[in-house]
Amino acid sequence: MKNPLRHGIAHVVPAIFPLVVCAALFGSPSAQAQNAERLATQLCVACHGIHGDSKSPMFPKLNAQSQDYLVAQLKGFRQHVRGESDARSYMWAIASQLDDATVASLAEYYSQQQPTTGGTGDAALIAEGQKIFEQGLPDKGVPACASCHGAQGQGNGQFPRLAGQHADYLLRQIEVFQNGTRANAPVMSAVAHTLGKDDAKAVATFLQSR
Ligand code: HEC
Ligand code: HEC
Known part of the structure; x- marks a missing residue:
């Protein structure tokens, strides 16, 4: 099996999908924000870490990332214009479940998290x-x-x-x-x-x- 996590996503995405639909029905701004936080802490966290401060170089950090850039990437995965193999394997299926309002509130959530500082190297x-x-x-x-x-x-x-x-x-x-x-x-x-x-x-x- 090439990608063990992929099997996992197939189960997680349908489970989380009702949350997205719920937010669409009760689409007030604060319900949207809560929905984004729930998705972030229940789904995205598995790879991108708590508050998007990922601990594995396999998964990019999302904390304090530019909001407009995050929106563009999530739409890029959804529209398949960001087509490298890790994007296909990991993000295409997830992004396909996110409507525009959810994309916007997830981007807002991650852009507001504290940045990572103080790394080391040669x-x-x-x-x-x-x-x-x-x-x-x-x-x-x-x-x-x-x-x-x-x-x-x-x-x-x-x-x-x-x-x-x-x-x-x-x-x-x-x-x-x-x-x-x-x-x-x-x-x-x-x-x-x-x-x-x-x-x-x-x-x-x-x-x-x-
Ligand atoms: C199963 C693991 C996994 C899950 C769950 C996951 N991602 Fe990702 N994500 C990845 C990987 C791997 C990449 C890097 C893809 C690449 O290299 O093209 C990525 C890339 C991204 C990027 C691009 C970051 C950048 O710097 O360009 C964004 C934005 C993103 N994910 C958002 C999310 C959001 C929001 C969720 C939850 C709704 C989520 N991801 C859930 C694995 C995951
Ligand atoms: C003329 C403007 C411009 C310059 C100069 C530039 N970049 Fe970028 N870079 C961009 C844009 C725009 C993006 C976002 C692309 C997208 O939307 O996918 C980007 C994205 C990136 C990414 C992907 C980040 C991620 O989270 O996935 C990396 C890495 C990067 N640039 C590295 C560099 C490095 C290193 C340099 C200097 C050698 C550099 N860039 C110079 C415009 C620039």
Whole structure:
């Protein structure tokens, strides 16, 4: 069996589905917020951790992630435009059960959680990564990541927070932007193509340490 968790999701999704429908019926803003929190604490928590502060690099952290970005990703999974294999295996089925109002309130919930700070890593790699993040590598055509992702990697609007994210998750995303399976963001695909393996490793190590 390729993906043991997948079997589990098939059971969890139908069980949680009535909660979504309930919120649609009693769709006041506070009922929506409660519904989002219930989904987050009963379903999403299994992979993304408590308050979205995931402990495994298999699963991205969602805490303090930009609200607009979260909405775009959940819709991207639902519409199958974010098509890398982990997205297909883990998020397509889940996102297909979420209506627009639920997507909006889940995004609001996670964007309001405390960010992760104080990660560690190899000091030389962190220093190299910080330079790439802040200044880019003009010789190789690598733009400064900070110009879109924010001076502290905190994200804003369509640009995701990268600070505090698992390095291995960030590296996998750079890879899937490069191989074209995550094709929902041409801008970021172009940036990814400028990054060599060592550059990507340094910048991911720096970001995880923030
Ligand atoms: C069975 C595990 C699992 C569950 C349950 C799960 N996810 Fe995910 N999620 C993943 C994986 C794995 C990825 C990374 C996919 C990839 O690499 O493309 C992901 C990615 C995401 C992303 C993209 C994050 C980013 O930085 O781009 C969002 C948003 C997300 N999930 C939200 C949710 C929400 C909301 C729920 C609950 C309704 C949920 N997930 C439940 C496994 C899960
Ligand atoms: C011109 C703007 C721009 C620049 C410069 C930029 N990015 Fe991005 N990046 C984006 C956008 C937009 C997204 C969101 C794509 C989406 O919606 O799927 C993104 C997404 C990402 C993601 C996926 C995050 C996640 O949670 O899945 C990673 C990793 C990333 N960028 C790394 C970098 C690195 C490293 C640099 C610097 C070398 C960089 N970016 C420079 C615009 C930019």
